[in-house]
Amino acid sequence: MARAGIISGPPGARGVTAAPSGGEDAELSDDALVALFANGDERAARVLTARLGPKAYSVALRVLGNRAEAEDAAQEAMLRLWRMAPDWRPGEAQVSTWLYRVVMNLCLDRKRHGKRAGAVPLDAVPDPADPGPGAAERMQDGARTDALQAALLTLPERQRQAVVLRHIEELSNPEIAGIMEISVEAVESLTARGKRTLAAALAGRQAELGYDNG
Amino acid sequence: MTMVDKDIEDSILETHFAAARCANTVLPAGLAARMLADADRVQAESLRVGEGALAGAGRWRQLLALLGGWPAMGGLATACAAGVWIGVSPPDFLPDPVGLMAEQNSSVNLLDSYALSSVLPEDG
Missing domain, CATH: 1.10.1740.10 (RNA polymerase sigma factor, region 2, helix turn helix motif)
Structure with missing residues (x-):
């Protein structure tokens, strides 16, 4: 997973790097x-x-x-x-x-x-560290991430866990079943219901999030 | 909801998930340092406990290790038990130790009628 292993501090802070500098241990x-x-x-x-x-x-x-x-x-x-x-x-x-x-x-x-905490801090998810897309795209991605995070917090706890593990951490259903100690069918049910709720929560914000032109 | 609507909905959701996946979640510097400090502390405690257990083992454990551990001790115990049993109830071809203890001392003169002076004559 691309995100694993990236460790950095806030801008200007002295970097504390726990990332391996290569070598046998990393393998x-x-x-x-x-x-x-x-x-x-x-x-x-x-x-x-x-x-x-x-x-x-x-x-x-x-x-x-x-x-x-x-x-x-x-x-x-x-x-x-x-x-x-x-x-x-x-x-x-x-x-x-x-x-x-x-x-x-x-x-x-x-x-x-x-x-x-009940409220979602706007800075709960930091901005991308790597320069890639342009500034406008980064802002739009940030807005979509924030909107998703706000919608995720409206889900019941177990649905949220299943959706996060499946669609953000990209784990398989059997892996999630092992983590949550439930059946694969229960995982499928939780993620399906969670996605329906998320879609409904985000439906009203499509234009704001840049989906107005398809 | 039609199939087309559902596809659009899935596509939009997937865009959100992709944005979340790309938002590199970095480990705050302070958190990384705290995790490593915990690791150092737990590791030091664990090693200290291990060394303490080894030092407290004492001479008996060292002797046990010298003899080859518990498997060797098992063989040694079996041999001891067999020895005791043979002593208590010996097989037919061995003399009865109780009978041997009851026998009186006897002496045998190996030189019989020979005088020591004749066996070791003096020269000249």
Whole structure:
């Protein structure tokens, strides 16, 4: 996934890069890196943070819609990964799947305990870091992303999780079923209902978001 | 909703999802640093606990390791038990240790009638 591994600070901030500078560690599987971490290899933590940290933060940000809450959830999920490392059994499950499950459960816990912020900060999702499309296109993409985020937060919690994992994280239905501990059919149902609600929520904003000419 | 409407709706939704996927979600610098600090702390604690467990193992564990671990200890215990059993209930072709203990001491004169002086005569 293109987004994984990108770590940067706010403009002007001193860069803290956990991204690997290349080498053998970057080629290792998550299983191998977890084993190396458990054996005291410090570089493994940096590679795992660069590889899995953005995933944990991204999905938490989409589900919670609040930057501070998402940071807390992502940090807690990674902390559980570090603590679980000595007991990890390679090959039984994917580390990323395990991490997604932890993040989702933390998000649910925060909702149960009423910690989730109600409002969606406009800057919840940062602008693209790489220069690509022109300024107008970037602004339009930003507006569409913000509109999607606002619509996502109107969905029931489980529908939102399923839609985020399926259509933004691009995981397969069986993977999502494993993360959410439900059947594949239930995943399909959740995503279908979620997409219908999203479409209805976004329908009134088509002209504003640049869909007026088809 | 017609099929065409649904296709348009799916297409618009997909445009939103694509925009969200392209909005590179960066890991804030502070968050990355906190994650790494957690990792360092947990790793240090884990290694300290491991070293403590090894140091507390004591001489018996070191002896066990020297003998070859629990598999070797199993063989040793089996051999000891077999030895005790043979002592208590020996097979027919071995003498009864209880009978041996009951026997009186006896002496045998290997030189019989030969005097020591005749066996080791002095020269000259």
